Amino acid sequence: MNILVCAKQVPNTNEVKIDPVKGTLIREGVESILNPDDANALEEALRLKDQYEDVKVTVLSMGPPQADDMLRECLAMGADEAVLVSDKAFGGADTWATSNTISAAIKKAGSFDIIFAGRQAIDGDTAQVGPQIAEKLGLPQITYVQSFELDGDTVTVQRQLENGYEVIRVKTPVLLTAVKELNQPRYMNVKGIYDAYKKEIPVWGIDDIPVEKEVVGLKASPTKVFRSFTPAPKGKGVMLEGPAREKVANLINNLQKQHII
Amino acid sequence: MFEKKHELLRKLVREFAVNEIAPYAKEIDQTGHYPEELAKKIIECKFHCVTIPEAYGGCGGDTRSNAIVTEEIARVCASSVSQIMPNSLSGTPLMLFGNEQQKQKYLRGMAEGTMIGSFGITEPGAGSDTASIVTTAEKDGDDYILNGRKCFITNGPVCDFITVFAKTDTKAKGVSGISAFIVEAAWEGFSRGKVEDKLGIRGSKTCDIVLENVRVPKENLLGREGQGFKICMATLDSGRITVASQGLGIAQGALDEAVKFTKERIQFGKPISRLQNTQFEIADMATKIQCGRLLVYDAALKKDSGKPYSQEAAMAKYYCGDLCNDVTYRALQLHGGYGFIKDYDIERMYRDARIVSIYEGTSEIQKVVISGHILGK
């Protein structure tokens, strides 16, 4: 069984800061991590590998050359192979153009029974690339997968809803996007780290994958960033003073005065 | 000094230490009990067998890797370093002097997590003065009969085997009559003393090991007869880097706590981190920690490159022993009264630091080693 995992290296948005003058992101010193939902996607693939013989897990990522670090991490967790799709021509792409690149790369990488992706990446939070890859590969998709079972070529999942879940059945091949509730991603292990650095991670550029130059990258993207700005902070509030009981009494008074309660 | 794999390894251990070990650090210290689940997770990540060769189920890692793992674990919980002892005291004698059968049995056993090993040199009457051990190994046919008492044995209460140093030649002068044996805990005549009630690293279990006419087959002689002292010194040389890493980790952890606390603690209308005394203390601590780090990883790199490292390892051990005591003291001082109560981690770190300048060769012994290298013996 061949399983592909789509992964993305993202800045740890917990640490992202904004330059207050320029209003731009300060990326310097911000740690790059394996996108959290993608770690759940990889974990589910690795569990299949634990469970069945002859499972091969390939991780594929589109990103800058530094994404190699993140792919090593995936190998150290237990993935068999990794591929980095990297070319300046792919940069600045929106989800439509990104999914053109990734789906072409997947075609080159081989045929897969299951493609796991994370629900969304924490830098963009769009949740669009997974479904768009599925569309371009002509595969059925199930997003927000919170539990997964495989029986022969039949996949049964719970798909998370806001107020519950639905149970869905589908035949492979299929693309699934994972949410955090799906599993607890494993740690790498020391041996895995050493082995990860013994492996080759091929880097595929635009000439290596079957894709038209006109449908990738910034220029081909239907959506454009018109402007970006930092959210305006609210005016300064009131810090209540005095002993705790007095603070609480003052609070109630103020809320009454403002007709909030 | 570091390769890519080392950076990724540090990322892994830090993440693991913060998420998995740190939440239990206080409980481990207070109860002296090490959660089994956690011990299992450490084994799953293979932190315990970084330096054991792949041929025996380990990772085949280098000294820097072991130092990284030790430092990052000690940063949140110094007691937990006893969980990875196969990388140093319990594994090194076998790695350096064990024969194939011994390695397959005991090294593999530790790598696979089914065996815990210990290291027994110290006796009630022989601490820094190694030559005065009185444990004996008397030849009896194909076996040896061991008698004696070893004390302060890390992992003693839980070990499945222990490398015991005993005199095979009681007439030989000094250290020449000492030999090393692998003694299994299940053998008749092997018993354990009560678990010591210690000041620090209370989650690392320590006790005496008592040997009364324990029959040890000759297959369990480690190296050759009379090689014991050499085995012991080689193990301790390498172990010094580990202990230094532990001290480094404790110091870094204490600095982490001081930074966090002084940013939160308001006095005189502002966080005390804005007071110059705090700033100078933090700068001092950070600088010394960096010195310690360079000493540790320099010694480790020398060892990894096959260069002599005994002097550097002793320097690292000596310096980091002092370092963690100094930094935990100062970090605790910055906590004021809060540092004196068990609610804050610094209290535990302060106690844990104390052992680092004592065990596996006191600071004074390190000075003997260092000066010996410089002045000649």
Place this chain on the structure above:
Amino acid sequence: MENRNEYRNVWVYAEQRQGAITPVVYELLGEGKKIAEKTGSELCAFLIGSNVASLAGELIEYGAEKVYLAESPLLEYYTTDGYAKVLSDAIKEYKPEIVLYGATHIGRDLAPRIAARVNTGLTADCTKLEVDPEDKKLMQTRPAFGGNLMATIVCPDHRPQMSTVRPGVMEKAARNSDNKGSVIQVDMQLEPADIRTEVIEIVKHKKDMVSLVDANFIVSGGKGLGCADGFAMLRQLAEVLGGTVGASRAAVDAGWIDHANQVGQTGTTVKPTIYFACGISGAIQHLAGMSESDIIIAINKNPMAPIFDIADYGIVGDVNEVVPMLIEAFTQYNGEKEFA
């Protein structure tokens, strides 16, 4: 791109589940109306399902001038394959200029699939929609990088312009039973084989609390609570206020409370009358989900916590001490109000 001018009208995907319109649809109709007025076009709803014709009237009362109705027994449950085929075929045929979806677990599954099929852009999770006064293009604003940055996205050359819109952000349309509109039956070519997934079961959580989105009072807890038990105390305060309990990601990650309670970038966006942040430091992700609340009351023992920068009222103190006092004070206040 073919002639952009062929594309007209604002469509709202009228998401329904088991015969009930999803609340965000009313918000989309409210916002869609404004956009339709500014672009000089009609507001239409697109309704897919089985035996859902009765909902068309409701959509009209909420402002839809046309309701496209796609009904088939094959569409009883939401399936990506079935719904995406019906809606993309209709988009190709009727050429709407703008299509809005709720950023629900269904909208976020359906919209990207359609965008890929009809080859257009899609902007996820919008919190603000505007129309460029000059060329009438849709300006779609959304948070990025965990809410650190807001980006306004446009789709200049491709049609339709499509957005998913974050629930709870836009104003609901007003219902007016005098509204008139027409219902258009959509011709479909849908075969059972088109739908590759099978919905076996839909399970609802048996949680009977006010939902976060609807609550006027939210009492949220974070890592500062110290343990899961702290939420019992917050629940008590929420009950006194007739509200519900929320949580920061840190508290959810710690396993103290269900993810369904999470407020913030990766949780629910809320804008209650009063939001209590108890032991929440105010990570940017959290602020992204609650900073629009009318009144924010922050309780935290760390006076430097960023939550105080956006709080209307700040109390520096231990939540375990302050919250019981609040429970007492509001209980007393409720009692006095009754006798007033």
